[in-house]
Amino acid sequence: MVFHVSQSKRTEPQRKLRQFLFNKSRKSSGPVLFEPGRIILSHLQKSSNLTGLSKHLRGSSKYAGFSPTTFPIEKELAENPEQSRQSNKITIMNTFKKNLCTVLWFVIAALLVIPIFNTAIAQVKKISEPTLEEIRIATNKFKNISVALAEGYIADPMNICEMATMMGRPAEEGGMGIHYFRPDLLGITATEPRVNGVGTHTDFLQPAVLLYEPQADGSMELIAVENLVFAKAWHAEGNAHAPTFHGVVFDHMKDNPATDLDEAHMFEEHYDRHVWVHRENPNGVFKPFNPNVSCEHHKGSAMKM
Numbered sequence: 001m002v003f004h005v006s007q008s009k010r011t012e013p014q015r016k017l018r019q020f021l022f023n024k025s026r027k028s029s030g031p032v033l034f035e036p037g038r039i040i041l042s043h044l045q046k047s048s049n050l051t052g053l054s055k056h057l058r059g060s061s062k063y064a065g066f067s068p069t070t071f072p073i074e075k076e077l078a079e080n081p082e083q084s085r086q087s088n089k090i091t092i093m094n095t096f097k098k099n100l101c102t103v104l105w106f107v108i109a110a111l112l113v114i115p116i117f118n119t120a121i122a123q124v125k126k127i128s129e130p131t132l133e134e135i136r137i138a139t140n141k142f143k144n145i146s147v148a149l150a151e152g153y154i155a156d157p158m159n160i161c162e163m164a165t166m167m168g169r170p171a172e173e174g175g176m177g178i179h180y181f182r183p184d185l186l187g188i189t190a191t192e193p194r195v196n197g198v199g200t201h202t203d204f205l206q207p208a209v210l211l212y213e214p215q216a217d218g219s220m221e222l223i224a225v226e227n228l229v230f231a232k233a234w235h236a237e238g239n240a241h242a243p244t245f246h247g248v249v250f251d252h253m254k255d256n257p258a259t260d261l262d263e264a265h266m267f268e269e270h271y272d273r274h275v276w277v278h279r280e281n282p283n284g285v286f287k288p289f290n291p292n293v294s295c296e297h298h299k300g301s302a303m304k305m
Contacts, residue, residue, distance in 0.1 A: 161295035174291035
């Protein structure tokens with residue numbers, strides 16, 4: 001854009017500028033560009049507050065002596081203040097819309113990323129969990145009960161061979177056998193009035209509990225493994241939900257004082273999971289009872305039904 005110098009009565013600075021422009025025009029073949037105009041246009045591109053720009057120009061010694069009529073755009077805006085206000089409103093609205101769009105994009109991205117992130121965590125957890133075959137191989141050594149005893153497992157002090165009927169469940173569900181457990185992995189802290197502890201162990205490659213079935217010759221046959229965590233200790237570690245294994249939630253065991261049965265097997269409230277890797281279970285590999293288990297040959301003070 002070309003700005004022409006007014007032909008009206010000039011001040012001394014204007015005369016000097018006119019002389020400068022005149023001398024420059026003699027050396028050029030085209031119209032003379034008012035160089036400060038480029039600076040003004042640069043300001044206009046960066047600011048919607050043209051009134052403020054006007055004040056800046058009038059207060060600058062570089063433009064001393066120039067009247068508002070020297071700058072047609074400024075004159076036009078000075079004569080139309082409503083246009084300036086509308087320009088400011090439009091700029092504010094455009095900025096608001098731009099920021100709103102940015103926020104919305106962040107929200108949409110978060111809604112898309114969070115489920116993917118949670119799925120990724122679940123997949124990593126699943127990969128880190130041992131397979132049933134790995135558990136079977138890792139615990140094969142306990143088929144020899146002497147190995148289990150040597151590693152710290154002890155027999156249930158009550159010497160009970162558990163059956164489904166003892167828990168008020170149908171006989172068709174079968175039995176569970178005799179429990180051998182490691183007090184250190186269960187974190188046992190008390191046995192009266194109920195067995196209590198701080199154990200939160202869930203590694204099935206080194207299970208806290210082994211289950212055996214009594215044989216006719218008096219030996220014990222390994223049939224399953226189990227992990228048990230005390231509910232209070234588990235949640236004290238910041239876990240909001242019950243533990244899981246291969247996507248299956250542990251069974252929640254809590255005694256109901258209103259019944260004659262002891263739903264928690266003389267333990268405080270806890271979560272447990274049986275894994276039948278050494279005896280096929282028609283009920284399911286993670287079910288507590290197995291119809292293929294019998295307490296027929298159990299000897300001692302065990303309760304049998």
